[in-house]
Amino acid sequence: MMVIFVSECEKKALKRTRRVLDAFANRIGNNTWQTVITQEGLLAVQTLLRKTASKNTAVSCHWIRSRSRSQFLWVVGNKSKFNTEGVVAVNSTKKNPFDTYIESDWQYLPLIKALVALSALLHDWGKASELFQKKLAPTSKNKYKADPLRHEWVSILLLKALIGNNDNSDKAWLSCLSDGDIPENELKENIINEKKPLSQLPPAAKLIAWLIVSHHRLPQTKEDYRGEASATIDSLLNRITKEWGYCNNQYKQEDNRNENDCLKFPEGLLTKSRKWLKQLKRWAKNLSDMLPLIDSAMQDGSYRVILHHARLCLMLGDHYYSSQDAAKNWQGEIELYANSDRKTNEYKQRLDEHLLGVAENALRTAHLLPAFEQEPPVVKNTHELKKPSPNGYKWQDKATEEIHQWKQQVDINKVGFFAVNMASTGCGKTFANAKIMHTLSLDGESLRYILALGLRTLTLQTGDEYRKRVKLTKKELAVLIGSKAIAELHANNSSFDEDKSEEELGSESKESLLDEYVDYECDLPTDGLTTVLTTNKAKQFLYAPVLTCTIDHIIAATETKRGGRYILPSLRLMSSDLVIDEIDDFTGSDLVAIGRLIHLAGMLGRKVMISSATIPPHLAQGYFNAYQEGWQLYCLTRSSAKPFIGCAWIDENNTKISSLTHSQNKGSLIDYLD
Structure with missing residues (x-):
């Protein structure tokens, strides 16, 4: 060559x-x-x-x-x-063309930023309590004991008291913050650990409250609300009762002295921090100006996408800043702390410093959201996928040709795509999946997707086999190694005291986002998206053009209930199409969880393909419905997206593709393809 x-x-x-x-x-x-x-x-x-x-x-x-x-x-x-x-380039301009893209397509990005900033400034407000501050003290006997009330629950109670003190309207409580007129004494007197403090909130407060209460773990309710198609933020917030706010049920049998200490604030509520108040005033005014946009999002359901992105930014900002050392020479007016140092057990970050640092880094992540879709690299050296398939595998070329012809009729960047590959065992589905995803790329010349396997274990040898079939190098395809390999690699590599949890140290957000080993050799950039990630493993997970993993690694995006393990899979899905192989390996609740993952992929504007020799029609129909509902939400938040989905049914005998609209979801998927 x-x-x-x-x-x-x-x-x-x-x-x-x-x-x-x-x-x-x-x-x-x-x-x-x-x-x-x-x-x-x-x-x-x-x-x-x-x-x-x-x-x-x-x-x-x-x-x-x-x-x-x-x-x-x-x-x-x-x-x-x-x-x-x-x-x-032969000419340059100071104007950032990327900003034009943001303004024209990410129509809710300004709202996401305002929600992220204000929730970040309030997310640990409850750490100002007397009990939490005593707990962090280096000499505290209860330093590693769980709180009677979770600090995010106390933050919610403070927010509820602020809203109740301002006629229960968004305009009123946001004006109170934007004016910097926080009635500290009244809040201390009116804070009550009521049964359902999250019910009957005005729209903007609902969104802020959800971000605060869920920034460490999803609220637990008696029923799993995630399976309800009709579930709304109102019904969800209405289910969250004060029992969720307890860290440990043992405190219910004790006296109320410890719980009462969670609702006392002898050092104040941060109102003496001029830096904190300055940012609080700015973003409260900003959010107040966007109340009509919030009303619109609440009516059409697009608030689901907004909250997904906002929570991700908040948690990633919290994770990043909690991992940093305390700011040197911090000029603060208050003696309140957010966390303590794992090694020395001494105080670490001041509370106002922590809130401002989390807000700054969460906002930086929010600003980078469009880049998470665009910046991660693709594989360009894909000439192996363009070669004609050998005899016996010609169906692969027929499938890619049908998809290529369909692409000529649509703008592939603006429509969804859902495919079912049901070629028989031994017909080369794995290689066909790569050829199909290659054809579906915007330029038809590149490759970037997630290959989620239905296997329960994944070894380096399996990864090498996929590299051989698809002809990709270790610089182009990453393999996520399972927990057994990790146990062998790191059995003797323990550098800290495992008995002390991050929750006990006041820094749950410091927990690792990814423990598995990523087999990937490409050099990583030092700017852009990598500035909001703290480890090379996390950067490799995001940047690898093709990622091969067992489905449990990527399904964490929807199934993680506690901690930030959903962050990296969610970020990865923003830039990668999804192929789920051997989907018939799963049954029962696993299939429901996969449906949630497919829904999220659609909500993030990605293409999805399920692949197996045997897929029941009702399963394919159910997953298509889940994808279509997700794509509909994506269309509500993007001005360029169209409510059309290309739907393909592929096997070794034929390939059928139809473009379906949202109104056609009542019919049979197979009927539309016949």
């Missing part, structure tokens, strides 16, 4: 790059090389470039396919030096 390398490197990176490329190719310009090379040789060049890469490195590779056609393969280093076709 004949290739051309183009270097846009700067400073010392230019010399390092020239040394590598001069060894493999002929220099035909100051920053351009050309050569005839094998696939193995090209991989060696890419590997050497990665080893010497720095922030000033930027090298692209183009494959000359014919006299009139070339194919852009990859970039090593700074991808912003080239566009999606490998073209170098």
